Amino acid sequence: MEQVNIGIIGFGTVGAGTVEALLENRDIIRNRIGSEIVIRKIADLDMESDRGVDLEAGILTTDAMEIINDPEIHIMVELIGGLESAKEYILKAMAKGKHVVTANKALLAEHGEEIYQAAEKHGVSLAFEASVGGGIPVILSLREGLAANRIDSIVGILNGTSNYILTQMTREGLPYTEAVQEAIDLGFAEDPPTLDVDGTDAAHKLAILISIALGIPVPFNRIFCEGIDALTPHDIQFASEFGYCVKMLAIAKNVGGKVEARVHPAMLPKDHIMANVNGAFNAIYIEGDFVGPNLYYGLGAGRRPTGSAVVSDIIYLARQIRHGIKILIPPLAHAHPQERPITIEGIEALNTAYYFRFSAVDRPGVLSKISGILGDHGISIASVIQKGRGIQGSVPIVMLTHEARENAVMEALALMDRLDVLTDKTVLIRVEEG
């Protein structure tokens, strides 16, 4: 097979980056794989915008079915995003015997099972490197590079927008709303950036990574999500005094056969390798039982990095097509999927250390009330910072606890919310020692 034909559905940012990589590095890619990759069709409703790439006449169409119905096309690349239409196109393309490349994390996290089964049924491959971590080949690494390992934990900075916002809150001391506005103004965030800052996007990506590690789709809606909007620059400053930075982390851990899966702001020691992951960068820290800790780091979004990942999938499939292979490795990289479903442990069972910032009235006895309630719930205090500086009329009392159980913490905080010596809801950040 000297030529592999592809059709692309969706000619936005990622589509343009994909085309750009295929055209700009055409010689390099041909030398690597031994075949020519030919773009036969690109479907998009917008036929007018200049994407900064030169295409031959007649390649652009508004009708995705032209790609799905073209028997000469080996690979359909789905880059329109969203759920319903994307799923429909992918299933139709698979039914026509086409391999599929997609960057659609929401679709795979929420409807992955149906798509993985369709790929198997129709004997086609599905590749989705661009769905997690932009250009970082983390899916490849989980599927192949770490295949000798039981995966014990995955800790990721999986959303560049929220990482950018936290980085600016840290570096410039900006309040959350200002950092968000700056990210929107600079094009790092949509307006409003809801799915980025509330953890949904990171949870989509975490679900995909867990699915590959275990070989079975994850019940996505069981992943706990907490956003970054309650954080203030004060919290970041206090965390720093304790020796930690604050990152939005997506965490999955294998705890005695159950899976802990959660997305929330977390404190990470400043000398952790992920502490220097700043701005729009993503990183995934994976521990395997043989390999130990591994880190994968790079740009988590953007036209060219995401284009790199999509094209790596096209190359991966082209190399197989050249050898007449339909499915070398199934979507979740397990020939025999695990039989029992994945049980995701509820957040209430979590054991971890906590940071609390209490907003207290400046009056004697407050610390004793707080620590009394914590003691009653078996939560022991590791260190306390109490300083004169007031935040909006109240005095912050900041604590780091030893390891405690989340349900005890929730009960204690609910009791404290009713104390008249506390003027505001308590801020909580979970600690990830890594």
Added chain:
Amino acid sequence: MEQVNIGIIGFGTVGAGTVEALLENRDIIRNRIGSEIVIRKIADLDMESDRGVDLEAGILTTDAMEIINDPEIHIMVELIGGLESAKEYILKAMAKGKHVVTANKALLAEHGEEIYQAAEKHGVSLAFEASVGGGIPVILSLREGLAANRIDSIVGILNGTSNYILTQMTREGLPYTEAVQEAIDLGFAEDPPTLDVDGTDAAHKLAILISIALGIPVPFNRIFCEGIDALTPHDIQFASEFGYCVKMLAIAKNVGGKVEARVHPAMLPKDHIMANVNGAFNAIYIEGDFVGPNLYYGLGAGRRPTGSAVVSDIIYLARQIRHGIKILIPPLAHAHPQERPITIEGIEALNTAYYFRFSAVDRPGVLSKISGILGDHGISIASVIQKGRGIQGSVPIVMLTHEARENAVMEALALMDRLDVLTDKTVLIRVEEG
């Protein structure tokens, strides 16, 4: 193909880690690949030592030829190290139609071309993930994950022993010889650790990475190597005052069609993602024209991490064998190798910033003499530290230069070595802004 048979030559640390991973994670691996991997034979001259793994009787042999001549064995795993015997066994196994997995970086760096050609001639695959970066899947990433990119630079911490020594010099302020002795005592270094500290081992690994990026073997002996033995804790301390850490780096850059390839101690900004790569960890920082900067990090050596990499190669080949494929991707991941040979630029043409530590007599006019010579050679000074603290009877003058050309620097330092106001050879560290 429901069973893939392997034979292992060399049952030392890595061999034992390989067997341990195959046995301990047998169920996980079978579920992933859909085949059973069966260890048919292990050859080693030492039949007695306890490797901590349970083997069936009759698997151990002293005769490697039993593996090579066994027609039932699909994959030979070479883990004896060294050059001549290893090469002979690999070539013989390939001639018998066996795929080969090896961890032998010295062999591939120095005799790779002959082995790559033999693999092609006999229609077998060669896999060597464990040869670079221990358990880190960096070879997989270069061969596949970054295949859409022109690779612009590779900067690696590729030798865990030298990184451990520098980390201890940094953290504990130990002199070089003491840090080396500690590394030997703790089993992190051989006695003496010559190839680790003089850069040869890192250069072997760098040669392999460049070869994959460009698709053609590298003239290994053209890679510039400088060891870490001239460094003192003072230099590390001064570097820190300038905002840098000191790492042993293996650097390859694409400069206008030529390749810069060098291994030497280098100063790296403290906020660089590689600044927190400490102890026995390795990391590889790769820049591609689409993906931008990527980092891969993990343990660079050791029984279990290296076992992870060897077994990932076995799994990679087993998945192909199951589908009847002989060579999915050639050893250097290029179906059409680049035609013109790689030209490695000599170190004299390097342009970079430099750190100098001059050992001066405590007398007026010394700084003027030094800066005069630097100025005559077009080397401009970015900052100077001159402090009262004497090192062995002389006063250190420490400088950071702007970008300068290596041959001008060498000429200037040669002149200065003849000055009677300098009491010792000048220490030089190249700066890598990353």
